Amino acid sequence: MRLDFDGHLRIYQHSDTTGLRVIVDLITEDLGDCQYPLKCGEYGVCKADQYCSCPEGEDGVQYFQTDHGCSRITPLSCEPSLHHLLEVKNATYFNTIDSDAAYPGIKDMDMCKQACLQNCSCGGAFFRYENNVSDGYCFMPSKILSIREGHIPNYNFTSATFIKVQINFVAPSLSSGDGANIAAIVVGASIVPLITFCLVVVTILATLRRTSTVEEGEDYTIDQVPGMPVKFLYEDLRVATEDFKERVGSGGFGSVFKGLLADGTRIAVKRLDRIEQGMREFLAEVKTIGSLHHFNLVRLIGFCAEKSNRLLVFEYMCNGSLDNWIFYGCQRHCLDWETRKRIILDIAKGLAYLHEECRHRIVHLDIKPQNILLDENFNAKVSDFGLSELIGRDESQVFTTMRGTPGYLAPEWSQPKVTVKVDIYSFGIVLLEIVTGRRNVDCTREESNSQMLRVLQKKAEEERLIEIVENLEEMKDHGEVVRMIRIGAWCLQDDPTRRPPMSVVVKVLEGVMEVDSNIIYKFIHAMTSTSPSDDKVCTEPEASVLSNPR
Incomplete structure (x- = not known):
């Protein structure tokens, strides 16, 4: 076979x-041959005779063009009012690829369609049911490959396929029989400037009044659709947390409290204290974070935005943050090697989703152990999107000011333009901390041994990489450990272009690909002198705006 x-x-x-x-x-x-996911490429429709085509609108309206599959003629925006769901008749999508595509809380077809329209990351929705259209299963894959025309053999469910497209506005043309209306159009055109002026004045006055009202405490809202964050009342969250009784985390922008909803769901409530953005910007950020759905990202359940109260409600992660489990010598319980490997892969998958699978590339900008949370089974999930930046699909970099945590910052932060490669650098540091069991900067050690990158560089020159690992006697397969160290060093290359994309890192971790054989073990940060008096490096990293929703 x-x-x-x-x-x-x-x-x-x-x-x-x-x-x-x-x-x-x-x-x-x-x-059948049409069941292969790549038979017709992305969004391609595979017909019974194995002929590939692109989805079409009514009356043959073209929304896609052929391009190694099908690509949208007009790219999707993130404005729901400009979207339309194109139904592909008599088609099915056998979802065996994306395990995170299912939305078990959505049972109705219309709710499934609305959830896709309101989700910026959704490119299409697939709904399956047996007898009742209000009792089925909703799927929104992060990547849509070939769609199959007809039913899947040996399955008795009914399937509905909806592909999201951008609405194209086409001005109606004037036919030759409309000459009698030309005079009316000319007369009307003379009135248009006056009407336009009046509308502009009314709009300005309405805007000023609305702005004034908001300043007095009026709230914006987010459309409540399945799959998007739920708006909570402040009083409900106060009761759920027993008046914010049990604090489980804190940072520069607020504190995190443990809570319990009326239905028994455990939650972590982040109460934001230092807010510099306006209500509209806050809700826009909530909407963006709420549209992210991946097993290895901490899920934002809901929010509260009542006057000056800003709270974020996350899924509760009972084992807290990663930094409580990986460092030898300072904790009673440390993770075994197999669990450490699985956590590294989990983090890589979460970042690969942010960088390559969302509609916009999302640069996290603050990857560190404090922002990696663990559930009851020690599955790792990336949290804290408070410092994140969005990068358009047709862009590769973003202008921004320096942000993040000392010790995890890539060398190119000295420049105003950064890419997703800054996250890959931070991931490399976290990977080495997980593998070695030591902090990247530890001022309790001798100066010559306090900086992990300096030690790594020295051991690489001596061809003794394995010696960077603490408690080496617990590692059974030294070859596997060295390979993992090499992956970390690959992510830390001073030249950002030499760092691998996160999707490649995932494949290397899974054993599908090999590590680059030309890794350079010369690190700019290893050249920097670090003394115990350097407070910026030696103090415990501070959490940022949405950090640590434990």
Whole structure:
């Protein structure tokens, strides 16, 4: 049996005379050739005769163009009013790829469609049901590959397929029979400037009045649709936290409290104390974070925005932040090697989603152990999007001011333009901290041994990388540990272009790809002298605006 380059899983028979011969093509035998996810590329529709086409609107309206699959002629914006769901008739999507695509809380087809329209990251929705259209299953994959025309063999459910497209506004043309209306149009055109002037004046006055009202305490709202953050009343969160009784975390922008909702759901409530952004900007950020759905990102359940009260409600992560579990010598309980490997992969998957799978690239800008939270099974989830920046798909960098935590900042932060590679650098530091069990800067050690990058550089020159690891006797496979250290060093290359994308890091961690063989173990930060008197480096990293929703 062999998984071939084209994605087909085939069983072969070998003989000395004929060599390898295909006995059966397993998936094709049962489901047909159109069931392969890459048969027609992204958004491509595979027909029964294996012909590929792109989804079309009514009357043949074209929303897609052929481009190694199908790509939208007009890219999607993030404004729900400009979106339309194009139904692909008699089509199914056999979701075996994206395990995070299911939305179990959505049972109704209309709710599924609305959730997709309001979610910036959603490119399409797929709804399945057996007998009742109000009791089915909603799927919104992060990446939509080939769509199959017709039903999937051996399955008895009904499937509805909806692809999100941008509404194109086309001005109606004037036909030859409309000459009698030209005079009326000319007369009307002379009145237009006056009407326009009046509308502008009214709009300005209404805006000024609305602004004044907001300053007095009026709240903006977020449309309540499935999959988006829920708006809580302040009183409900006060009761859920028993008047903010049990604090489980704190930072420069506020504190985190443990809470329990009326339905028994455990929550972490972040009460923001230092707010510099306005209400509209706060709600826009909530909407952006709420549209992110990935197993390895801490889920934002809801928010509260009543007058001066700003609170964020996250899923509760009972094992707290990663820094409580990985450093040897300062904690009673440390994680075993297998758990550490799994956590590293979890973090990589969360960042790969932010960098490459969202509609906008999201640069986190503050990756550190304090912002990696652990659930009851020690699954790792990235938290704290308070410092994040959005980068358009057609852009590669963003202008921003320096932010983040000393010790995890990439060398290029000296420049005003940064890319997702700053997160990859921070990930490399966190990876090495997890593997070695030591902090990247530890002022309790001798100066020559206080900076992890300096030690790494020295051990690399001596070809003794393994010696950077604390409690080495607990590591059974030293070769595996060295490989992990090399992955971390790859992410720390001074030249950002030499750092691998997070999707490549995930594949290397999973063993699908190999580590770069040309890693440079010369680090700018390792050249910097660090003394115990350097408070900026030696103090405990401070959490930022949405940090530590434990």
